[in-house]
Amino acid sequence: MWKLRCSSPGDRASVPGQDISSLNGHAGRHIWEHNSAHLSPEDIAVIDRLRENFELNRHTQKHSSDALMRLQYDSLRDARGRAIKTAPPPRCAYDPTSGTADSPVSRDIVKQALRAGIDFYQGLQDDDGHWPGDYGGPMFLMPGLIIALCVMGKLDHVLSEAHKVEIRRYLRNHQNEDGGFGLHIEGHSTMFGTVLSYVAMRLLGMSPNTSNLVDRENSLVDALSWIRARGGAVNVPSWGKFYLCLLGVYEWDGLNPVPPECWLLPYTFNPLHPGRFWCHCRMVYLPMSYLYGMRATAQSTEITELLKKELYIDDYDCIDWNTTRNSCAEEDLYYPHPWIQDLIWSGLSKVELSLLKTSAGMWLRGIACKLAMEHIHYEDENTRYIDIGPVNKVLNMLCCWFEDPFGCANRKHMQRLHDYLWLAEDGMKMQGYNGSQLWDCAFAVQAITASGLATEYTDCLIAAHRYLDVSQVQADCPGELTRWHRHISKGAWPFSTRDHGWPISDCSSEGLKAALELEGLGTALAGPPIPIDRLEDCVNVVLSYQNMETGGWATYENTRSFPWVEIMNPAETFGDIMIDYSYVECSSASLQALSKFRTRYPTSPHKDRIEKALTAGRNFLLSIQRADGSWYGSWAICFTYGTWFGIKGLLATGSTYETCSSLRKAVRFLLSKQMACGGWGESYLSSQKKKYIQLEGNEPHVVNTAWAMLALVASGQAKYDPAPLHRAARALMRMQCGNGDWPQQSIMGVFNRNCMITYANYRNIFPLWALGDYATLVLGVK
Known part of the structure; x- marks a missing residue:
């Protein structure tokens, strides 16, 4: 049988191959080792049943639930002080047998669902602060x-x-x-x-x-x-x-x-x-x-x-x-x-x-x-x-x-x-990378702090803060960067681990947002803050990513050539691979991070550059919004994801529902896709065909529902008509499992328009974040 082994900083004993170099003691590294000594016959029987069940249902449920990793961490809950103390509320507590689903959900009931969800998810966190998870999906x-x-x-x-x-x-x-x-x-x-x-x-x-x-x-x-x-x-x-x-x-x-x-x-x-x-x-x-x-x-x-x-x-x-x-x-x-x-x-x-x-x-x-x-x-x-x-x-x-x-x-x-x-x-x-450790950690921090329950989960947040701290890139690559066609990277955050090290605009931005959230909680709740000079380094690298021609942000570097180069794309199976395009997700994440940093540090030496970047970035977002009010998401499925980022980017640059017709149009788009059950469910085919396609069977998807809900709550929907938010909250709570988890449904990640990829932790992070925002911004939970 197998065991997942993660390398905590300084833990050389757990690293096969002692000459492998690392910048931070291999923080975030996780590998599977074949080791049956730690498993009882009962454990083996459970694993065999999980495998048999997947095989029996493989043509209808093609996505694994990452059950082996979750089973391993579940067995360590008590020893690690991460026991599940709260059960999700019963359905009768939020689904009225009489009356209407358009009414608000009880604040105490939402709190209970959040505690159950965070209790479960913090138990999957590794000791070094990251959350391991499946990042597979491509078959080649x-x-x-x-x-x-x-x-x-x-x-x-x-x-x-x-x-x-x-x-x-x-x-x-x-x-x-x-x-x-x-x-x-x-x-x-x-x-x-x-x-x-x-x-x-x-x-x-x-x-x-x-x-x-x-x-x-x-x-x-x-x-x-x-x-x-x-x-x-x-x-x-x-x-x-x-x-x-x-x-x-x-x-x-x-x-x-x-x-x-x-x-x-x-x-x-x-x-x-x-x-x-x-x-x-x-x-x-x-x-x-x-x-x-x-x-x-x-x-x-x-x-x-x-x-x-x-x-x-x-x-x-x-x-x-x-x-x-x-x-x-x-x-x-x-x-x-x-x-x-x-x-x-x-x-x-x-x-x-x-x-x-x-x-x-x-x-x-x-x-x-x-x-x-x-x-x-x-x-x-x-x-x-x-x-x-x-x-x-x-x-x-x-x-x-x-x-x-x-x-x-x-x-x-x-x-x-x-x-x-x-x-x-x-x-x-x-996997499609060596993991999504930093990306998931930054989102998880924002989700847990949004719940308003940070004081109850300090160990989890302090550990996550440690991982953010040791994962930040603290030096550019050596040599003359132009000779090696490299962008600056000092101050950036990568997608996975510091040893991987490639800097990315939205990972840097989400890392910066998470660091600022944790800094705002104070040392007692979140641990020592990341020094301001390192946050300034991050702001500098995020600003450097902005494409002056469009005002938008690409992924790893500036756009270096022209869209017509795509006619030389030799890969028949992938689209838009030739140049680094500006994307709504990267642009919005960067705008949100710069805006948040400006609010926290209004006298920063970068303040003038930030102001110019926000103006140009806002214009870019407006220029790529589709006629129906949506944005095409290039890195997840698809229009619910892109429109969440589009709305958040507009809000970060000064839009309000009252003053921005583009924001109102985006809200109308999302509301038009809400299902009768209160949720949203979008197929990966949306990415391929570049039009919104509903999941087969009209089933709601927990992740799509959370993204749409996050966008609507942020837009101020509660002020005008909160009923869609109440229905969405009920849909998320209805899908919550008895242990506080949420189910793994169809695949939610994508790259190059045509290939889907797994984000196993999305099913936990985003419903927590959406219910947290609902609780704090709609119901006013303190």
């Missing part, structure tokens, strides 16, 4: 890791048999009824998800011809049938083609060029220089360019020879690979290549072929690959070998292995792989 991440480890010959070295069992469980559990696998756990079957999942299962020892029912051979048979019915793996999109090339079961001639020479081009006046791309895009295509330039390919093995026969309709040696470069299954084609892009790739491939036949071309290729490796090593060292995300983590590791199979970089990379692995009742998955 784990197969990429397995392929890389096979290429390196390290699969058995990194993954034990216990790991493999859980990974196989995860893959089988998320196979769709038609035999295919989606881009993410709730998505329709795609060639990308199905081919990579099939390959991963084969590399993990499963066989379509086995009689071993434990490995349920039908999973492979059904997946292979799905692939072959759609023309075979020649129709996998470009990222899938790339992974297959690495494994040696697809030919490099069938891949559109990823030339490392692009990094040699001049940066100035060149909108297509890779350094101008969105950091997640360039940090994936950087190692891809090295591996492509080296034609890095695994040695042929028995399994790769079998895959060549299984994955294709035609005989492998007879395939015309040049004709397959732009082949892509219809199910995967979210972003079709414009014709001009295909023309450019075709011309580039011919030029490359000619150049590489010359000594000058080979010399240039060597210089380019060397430069690419310099950038890869810089990224590795500055993230303590975590890297910005799981795709470039795996590809960077492969680059280091091909450069020097015995180098120390390989050892450091492998020791950090476990940072990305997460276990739940559905099996072991690879």
Whole structure:
């Protein structure tokens, strides 16, 4: 069995691989270890039931409840002083049997629901102050890791048999009824998800011809049938083609060029220089360019020879690979290549072929690959070998292995792989980051302080404050930042851990807001405040993120190129990946943080810059509001999320319901989507199709309901018509579980328009925050 182990600051004993560097004693790091010694037979029986229940219902409830982590922390409640002391109120206490649901809920009843919710959620907090949680969802991440480890010959070295069992469980559990696998756990079957999942299962020892029912051979048979019915793996999109090339079961001639020479081009006046791309895009295509330039390919093995026969309709040696470069299954084609892009790739491939036949071309290729490796090593060292995300983590590791199979970089990379692995009742998955620790912690602080019950939860808030404190980035990356295409980072907060370290505008802003909330409570309730000079550093970095052209904020950096560059997006499965766009969420979070800081510190040296930023940022929000009053949310589902941020951003810059027609329009939009039960329920399809789509079955979603309620309470809705808020509060309380938890429903996170991702802690944070605001701002609970 398994145990989640978190590393508290200074706790070296809990860190596998003693040479892994850390800036703060590995605060926030959590890894799963196989260890059955701490489990009783009763515990094992409970875990087995959780797994069986997920498997039985996997086609209707595709999202795990993160039950294994929660079970572990539940068992420690009494010993940690985090026992659940309050039960949620009975339904009869807030749902009237007579009268109307439009009436206010009793203040004491809301307090009871809040205490029950915080009692439960504080028990999931780790000792170092962060809240662990599942951040999985995409289905292509784990197969990429397995392929890389096979290429390196390290699969058995990194993954034990216990790991493999859980990974196989995860893959089988998320196979769709038609035999295919989606881009993410709730998505329709795609060639990308199905081919990579099939390959991963084969590399993990499963066989379509086995009689071993434990490995349920039908999973492979059904997946292979799905692939072959759609023309075979020649129709996998470009990222899938790339992974297959690495494994040696697809030919490099069938891949559109990823030339490392692009990094040699001049940066100035060149909108297509890779350094101008969105950091997640360039940090994936950087190692891809090295591996492509080296034609890095695994040695042929028995399994790769079998895959060549299984994955294709035609005989492998007879395939015309040049004709397959732009082949892509219809199910995967979210972003079709414009014709001009295909023309450019075709011309580039011919030029490359000619150049590489010359000594000058080979010399240039060597210089380019060397430069690419310099950038890869810089990224590795500055993230303590975590890297910005799981795709470039795996590809960077492969680059280091091909450069020097015995180098120390390989050892450091492998020791950090476990940072990305997460276990739940559905099996072991690879997360979309090394966690969402800082992000969740900052939101949780704001939710608990909003409840008005901070005096009852000082231990929880002091621990959260410690995590905020030790997670702030306190220095820029070394060297000349422009050479490495890096933004300043001193004073920022990252999404996960300080060791990861990439600064982000909205994470910095939410971290600053949380720090100011805790500072306002005083040292007795929240611990020592973060020094003012460090808060000023954060304000400086948030201000630096603002795009002067639009007035909005992007994610990790300023926008460095133009939207038309998107026509060169080579990834058929993702949208808007080429540049770092300005977003409503990042802009609103930044505006809220700057406004809050200005109120607390009106004489700050940054006050003039803040005033200008607020004006420009407000204009940006108004410029991107949709005609129906909503904002499109790019990082969660979708219009309820974006409109919550849009409303809060307008309020932070001086809007009121009475004076701002845009605010009133946004309120009307949210009210128009409220369901008869009082809640909201939005499907992930809203993100893909860019229009509001209700969840199937018209079921309310606890997270959507909380976001809409937060926006409406903040807008002053209670002054004009509080009935929708009373109905929403009842909907949230109705969905609360008997232990104070809320249920895990459909997936709520998204990136690049088309791929969904898990935020396991949202189901606890946002209903607490919404009920807290309802209690304090609508009912007046003190």
